[in-house]
Amino acid sequence: MPKLDGSVENIVFRNEDNHYTVARFRLNSSGRLFRDDLTTIVGTLPGVHPGELLTVEGEWEHDPRYGKQLRVVSFVQRLPSTTEGMIRYLSSGLIKGIGPKKAKLIVEHFGEQTLAILEQMPERLSEVRGLGVKDRQQIVKTWIEQGEIKELHLFLQSHDVSINVATRIYKHYGQDSIRVIRENPYQLVQEVEGIGFRMADEIALKLGMPVDSEPRLAVGLKYVLTQAANEDGHCFLHERELVTRGAEMLHVSAEAIMAVLEQMRHDPDIFTEVDSEGEPCIYYAPFWYAESGAARLLRILQQSPDTLPPAPETLWERVFERLKERRILLTEKQRLAVQTAYTQKVSILTGGPGTGKTTSIRALLMFLRSRRVDFALAAPTGRAAKRLSEATGMQGTPYAAKTLHRLLEYTPHDNSYQRNEEHPLPYQFVIVDEFSMVDILLFYHLLKALPRTAHLLLVGDADQLPSVGPGNVLRDLLRSEDVPSIRLTELFRQAQQSKIIVNAHRINGGLLPSTRIEARSDFFFMAEEDPVRAQKLILDLVQRRLPARYGFHPLTDIQVLSPMYRGAVGVHLLNEKLQERLNTSALAEVGWGEKLFRVGDKVMQTRNNYDKGVFNGDVGWIRSINRDTSTVKVEFVEEAGPLFVSYAFHELEELVLAYAVTVHKSQGSEYPAIIVPLFREHRMLLQRNLLYTAITRAKRFCVLVGQPTALELAVQNDRVIQRNTALMERLRRLRQGVEHVQ
Numbered sequence: 176m177p178k179l180d181g182s183v184e185n186i187v188f189r190n191e192d193n194h195y196t197v198a199r200f201r202l203n204s205s206g207r208l209f210r211d212d213l214t215t216i217v218g219t220l221p222g223v224h225p226g227e228l229l230t231v232e233g234e235w236e237h238d239p240r241y242g243k244q245l246r247v248v249s250f251v252q253r254l255p256s257t258t259e260g261m262i263r264y265l266s267s268g269l270i271k272g273i274g275p276k277k278a279k280l281i282v283e284h285f286g287e288q289t290l291a292i293l294e295q296m297p298e299r300l301s302e303v304r305g306l307g308v309k310d311r312q313q314i315v316k317t318w319i320e321q322g323e324i325k326e327l328h329l330f331l332q333s334h335d336v337s338i339n340v341a342t343r344i345y346k347h348y349g350q351d352s353i354r355v356i357r358e359n360p361y362q363l364v365q366e367v368e369g370i371g372f373r374m375a376d377e378i379a380l381k382l383g384m385p386v387d388s389e390p391r392l393a394v395g396l397k398y399v400l401t402q403a404a405n406e407d408g409h410c411f412l413h414e415r416e417l418v419t420r421g422a423e424m425l426h427v428s429a430e431a432i433m434a435v436l437e438q439m440r441h442d443p444d445i446f447t448e449v450d451s452e453g454e455p456c457i458y459y460a461p462f463w464y465a466e467s468g469a470a471r472l473l474r475i476l477q478q479s480p481d482t483l484p485p486a487p488e489t490l491w492e493r494v495f496e497r498l499k500e501r502r503i504l505l506t507e508k509q510r511l512a513v514q515t516a517y518t519q520k521v522s523i524l525t526g527g528p529g530t531g532k533t534t535s536i537r538a539l540l541m542f543l544r545s546r547r548v549d550f551a552l553a554a555p556t557g558r559a560a561k562r563l564s565e566a567t568g569m570q571g572t573p574y575a576a577k578t579l580h581r582l583l584e585y586t587p588h589d590n591s592y593q594r595n596e597e598h599p600l601p602y603q604f605v606i607v608d609e610f611s612m613v614d615i616l617l618f619y620h621l622l623k624a625l626p627r628t629a630h631l632l633l634v635g636d637a638d639q640l641p642s643v644g645p646g647n648v649l650r651d652l653l654r655s656e657d658v659p660s661i662r663l664t665e666l667f668r669q670a671q672q673s674k675i676i677v678n679a680h681r682i683n684g685g686l687l688p689s690t691r692i693e694a695r696s697d698f699f700f701m702a703e704e705d706p707v708r709a710q711k712l713i714l715d716l717v718q719r720r721l722p723a724r725y726g727f728h729p730l731t732d733i734q735v736l737s738p739m740y741r742g743a744v745g746v747h748l749l750n751e752k753l754q755e756r757l758n759t760s761a762l763a764e765v766g767w768g769e770k771l772f773r774v775g776d777k778v779m780q781t782r783n784n785y786d787k788g789v790f791n792g793d794v795g796w797i798r799s800i801n802r803d804t805s806t807v808k809v810e811f812v813e814e815a816g817p818l819f820v821s822y823a824f825h826e827l828e829e830l831v832l833a834y835a836v837t838v839h840k841s842q843g844s845e846y847p848a849i850i851v852p853l854f855r856e857h858r859m860l861l862q863r864n865l866l867y868t869a870i871t872r873a874k875r876f877c878v879l880v881g882q883p884t885a886l887e888l889a890v891q892n893d894r895v896i897q898r899n900t901a902l903m904e905r906l907r908r909l910r911q912g913v914e915h916v917q
């Protein structure tokens with residue numbers, strides 16, 4: 176039976192009831208220059224539309240009126256592509272020199288036939304005005320080079336899948352890619368990094384998969400659990416909650432969800448435990464392993480002997496004396512904290528800003544060095560690690576603090592840690608600062624990498640916002656009372672002179688900050704009822720007033736921290752306006768989707784990109800934009816020095832402007848000066864620990880701008896959003912011997 180490859184030129188006739196279709200078909204092998212060199216195909220061709228690429232199989236017949244035509248017996252649709260998808264594909268950066276503008280010109284000119292033209296008659300590209308010879312050559316060259324992968328690209332571009340992810344899919348499945356996508360796109364969620372449930376779901380539904388199919392609901396429920404972890408910090412969901420959330424998100428009945436859950440009882444990705452009230456708690460595997468593993472390893476660590484040399488009192492006194500010479504007389508509590516860290520395998524040092532945590536670490540380090548103990552300093556982010564090194568005087572030494580990822584020798588390509596049970600860290604003592612930011616997954620990996628003989632000191636402020644990732648580790652450990660902890664509360668004289676610190680403590684204690692203006696004050700509240708006027712005020716403060724009055728540099732010293740994204744004083748608009756004012760005449764700029772980036776812009780990475788070695792919340796500066804190679808170069812400041820990272824234009828979705836950032840994203844960073852808008856429209860976010868976290872980001876200057884009532888609301892609201900975690904209960908069960916470590 177003859178088999179023809181080609182494209183549908185137009186539909187001559189279609190019976191919508193039985194899909195009987197007569198179409199003009201352009202054969203791939205046809206003389207490319209002649210427009211009327213077409214074949215007629217007839218048959219039942221549901222869902223086939225002009226511009227589409229098809230393979231048809233059938234029998235030739237001779238119609239007395241229309242002449243020779245192929246009666247189609249079977250046909251295969253190549254993957255469908257929308258005009259939007261074609262524009263995205265052409266401008267994705269894969270074809271050098273073609274950006275969104277030129278891509279649009281091409282697709283506007285050829286419309287739905289674009290694909291067919293590129294495939295069959297690329298010489299017709301010369302009809303497009305504004306497209307040079309070089310552009311045409313590049314397109315044709317890339318089209319040929321790309322072989323079958325372009326078809327996958329084209330299809331996926333219609334679904335917002337980036338070129339990188341499409342390439343990853345192709346690497347994983349090769350020629351089977353399209354078959355897998357057609358049969359079960361949900362498979363990709365598990366097997367290809369970068370394909371999320373939503374993307375797979377959109378593709379699946381478009382390809383006609385039913386909403387209540389078992390693979391959809393099973394993967395969908397895992398997605399609900401992951402979302403609950405990423406967005407609300409939950410390690411698990413109660414069954415009731417999972418059913419409600421699942422039914423709502425997947426648009427199916429609660430019964431359908433219950434039925435799938437029942438079938439999933441033996442799914443190795445799902446763990447069910449019953450809590451003390453008899454309610455089933457459902458875990459997605461990574462969080463279950465992390466939580467139960469962390470509890471178990473912590474217990475083992477606590478129970479194992481150490482290898483530290485003895486610590487006679489005289490030696491401690493010598494260290495305390497040396498500090499005294501520097502006018503630092505450690506308080507009883509600070510001494511206790513330092514000595515507890517040395518005598519206990521695992522301990523916690525907590526307290527607000529200026530209560531002497533870092534000074535205590537310094538004392539401990541002096542002691543460890545005098546006893547020749549191998550130690551490592553670490554923090555969850557590069558910014559926090561840099562600050563810890565500076566504050567302890569360790570920068571530039573072999574003891575400089577590292578990020579936890581670097582300490583644990585994280586390897587991006589396979590998303591694993593080289594330091595683990597088989598290959599533990601070579602230290603007797605590990606100190607982690609800013610521990611409130613550490614989530615249960617990272618804590619688990621840290622514990623896995625610690626030799627059993629090691630000591631661990633966790634330092635952090637439990638009143639800060641909890642980690643971005645799941646769990647509430649610091650608070651859970653403190654509540655469990657299973658790990659010895661020292662809480663520092665005394666504010667030192669130096670710290671008392673800072674109204675930022677004093678007010679942070681007031682707010683933490685539920686009191687309104689003192690806003691009396693004094694000479695050399697570093698904390699201000701500027702009352703403004705109207706958000707639009709407040710926006711103008713903030714812009715003026717950044718651009719003119721703070722630089723003129725206090726000498727702050729608008730770009731490098733001042734950070735705007737907003738509780739939310741939307742509205743006149745939300746992160747989005749403030750960024751747009753600040754860019755407009757602070758970075759007007761850039762050498763080069765590139766528009767990408769809704770965004771505009773310029774050389775000199777301050778930008779933030781918005782997801783963990785292990786390939787590039789940059790993480791969610793990292794801030795950098797755009798140093799160059801190259802149109803020929805379609806790339807942007809960004810400089811990030813890392814604890815080990817500057818890091819230059821290249822982004823293809825299509826990867827710009829990972830960056831946002833960072834003149835203004837959310838309070839959540841600012842965790843672990845400090846800035847010379849901050850400005851925080853506070854309005855009742857941010858009601859949901861007016862929380863004490865959020866305001867406290869914002870204010871403690873300021874090193875030298877803090878201005879709150881907004882409604883006095885919004886400030887009151889934030890201070891009063893000490894309701895900390897609950898996170899579902901069971902670390903504390905697990906530790907209790909291990910302690911009581913209800914559960915065993917091995």
Ligand SMILES: Nc1ncnc2c1ncn2[C@@H]1O[C@H](COP(=O)(O)OP(=O)(O)OP(=O)(O)O)[C@@H](O)[C@H]1O
Pocket residue numbers: 502503504505506509526527528529530531532533534535667668669670
């Ligand atoms: N025992 C002490 N005697 C005198 N001054 C002290 C003492 N402990 C700390 N300080 C001083 O108090 C100030 C705050 O201390 P430190 O930086 O250690 O606090 P912190 O809790 O680490 O604060 P932050 O979380 O803001 O970094 C510093 O100026 C420090 O020199």
